[in-house]
Amino acid sequence: MSDTVKFVLDEERMPKAWYNIAADLPQPTPPPLHPGTHQPLGPADLEPLFPMALIEQEVSTERWIEIPRPVRDIYRQWRPSPLFRARRLEQALGTPARIYYKYEGVSPAGSHKPNTAVPQAFYNKEAGIKRLATETGAGQWGSSLAFAGALFGIQVTVFQVRVSYDQKPYRRALMEAYGAKCIASPSTTTESGRAILEQNPNHTGSLGIAISEAVEVAAKDPATKYALGSVLNHVLLHQTIVGQEAMLQLEQAGDYPDVIVGCTGGGSNFGGIAFPFIGEQLRGKKKVRVVAVEPAACPSLTRGKYAYDFGDTAHLSPLVKMHTLGSTFTPPGFHAGGLRYHGMAPLVSHLKELGLIEAVAYPQTTVFEAGLTFARAEGILPAPEANHAVKGAIDEALRCKEEGTSKVILFNLCGHGHFDMAAYSEFAAGRLNDASYAEGELAMALAGLPSMA
Numbered sequence: 001m002s003d004t005v006k007f008v009l010d011e012e013r014m015p016k017a018w019y020n021i022a023a024d025l026p027q028p029t030p031p032p033l034h035p036g037t038h039q040p041l042g043p044a045d046l047e048p049l050f051p052m053a054l055i056e057q058e059v060s061t062e063r064w065i066e067i068p069r070p071v072r073d074i075y076r077q078w079r080p081s082p083l084f085r086a087r088r089l090e091q092a093l094g095t096p097a098r099i100y101y102k103y104e105g106v107s108p109a110g111s112h113k114p115n116t117a118v119p120q121a122f123y124n125k126e127a128g129i130k131r132l133a134t135e136t137g138a139g140q141w142g143s144s145l146a147f148a149g150a151l152f153g154i155q156v157t158v159f160q161v162r163v164s165y166d167q168k169p170y171r172r173a174l175m176e177a178y179g180a181k182c183i184a185s186p187s188t189t190t191e192s193g194r195a196i197l198e199q200n201p202n203h204t205g206s207l208g209i210a211i212s213e214a215v216e217v218a219a220k221d222p223a224t225k226y227a228l229g230s231v232l233n234h235v236l237l238h239q240t241i242v243g244q245e246a247m248l249q250l251e252q253a254g255d256y257p258d259v260i261v262g263c264t265g266g267g268s269n270f271g272g273i274a275f276p277f278i279g280e281q282l283r284g285k286k287k288v289r290v291v292a293v294e295p296a297a298c299p300s301l302t303r304g305k306y307a308y309d310f311g312d313t314a315h316l317s318p319l320v321k322m323h324t325l326g327s328t329f330t331p332p333g334f335h336a337g338g339l340r341y342h343g344m345a346p347l348v349s350h351l352k353e354l355g356l357i358e359a360v361a362y363p364q365t366t367v368f369e370a371g372l373t374f375a376r377a378e379g380i381l382p383a384p385e386a387n388h389a390v391k392g393a394i395d396e397a398l399r400c401k402e403e404g405t406s407k408v409i410l411f412n413l414c415g416h417g418h419f420d421m422a423a424y425s426e427f428a429a430g431r432l433n434d435a436s437y438a439e440g441e442l443a444m445a446l447a448g449l450p451s452m453a
Contacts, residue, residue, distance in 0.1 A: 007249040014245070019237075021240075021279050024063065027350075038452065050226065057237055077108065078106045079115075082106065100408070102410070116235045118148045118151070120227045121152045130155060131221070138171065138384070146175040157214075164205075171419045204333050211312035236345055239272025256408060258289065260273060260411070263387075269414035278356055290358065293392035297331055298437075307449050308450055311343060319450060322349040324449070327343075328444070364432060
């Protein structure tokens, strides 16, 4: 076997279609429901929020959906992204495992999020939309949509969760550099935001609240549409270019994964790396273990209930069946802001129910330790969200060491941590704690799930 470290594809080998796992599922996902009637949604119900091209992708069961040429032309700026063999990390761990990571931090915004931001902006531009409203946690999605909006001449308004707005000022600065407007959420600019602030003027915010504000803005203005960075089918669809490229690169390496690891908050980067491989398995090819890693302070897959729930706190969005902690649940203010969402993508949740994926949860300090171990071996400082995948991969590699087995481990390093240095400084100073939620609050949020009788 060669001692190659970096596996790179030529631009012409970049996939020309996204992979839709809905085509290969043994059972379809339960349909999204209208929040008022509890009847399955039709395209007309989603039209106030999304252009028809994205609605068609949301409900499609076609296996392959063509990536438009203008989108591929933009992708070429950073795609295909590199696949690395983590040889120095393997040596540091003393493991016989072969560890590979797909590095999405090479995008202009520093994460995997432009993979869906660019097509969403493209389809909205094609539909004549002038403005987009969205939410963001840590700011990876907000800065990515701001980047895409600048490319297509679309105004972007981002509601950033207050705790992340305060923790990560340079993410906010990047959004503004791309021309977007960034507002701390909950805000006084929307009815839903004002209602939250009336109850608690110092509310730290949540992705559910920020989604409510963005959806409200879009619903009230025909010239504005809503864009989402995770959870929905079409978003996970766009991310599958990551796993498809990884498959081709592993062919170059002469390997195929035994274990795939991804961090999970809403499910987009996890679906991006894992879905193409799960699809191969569903079509009769090699079986893989797939491990979703989530924060212990917001554990939707490991502690949530699989039930119909709202995607936002103000209950403006459709009902979807997912692993949820309850739409009123507010996670504590840990640093992996992109993973502070009360629910998991319906597709990821469905795969968990089918037994096709596993889930584990780790506390904050444990994943930061793993991130520094990785950085000191590989030279790349991961985003706090990506640290969860790093921790999961290291644990799998150490298990191989204990068992004396040489397995192939693949994980998605979904973004760099260059805008998260305050968090690393806190960790180095011993001030980063393992944030925890109140069990009583979780119980109340779960008790408040919509009645589907």
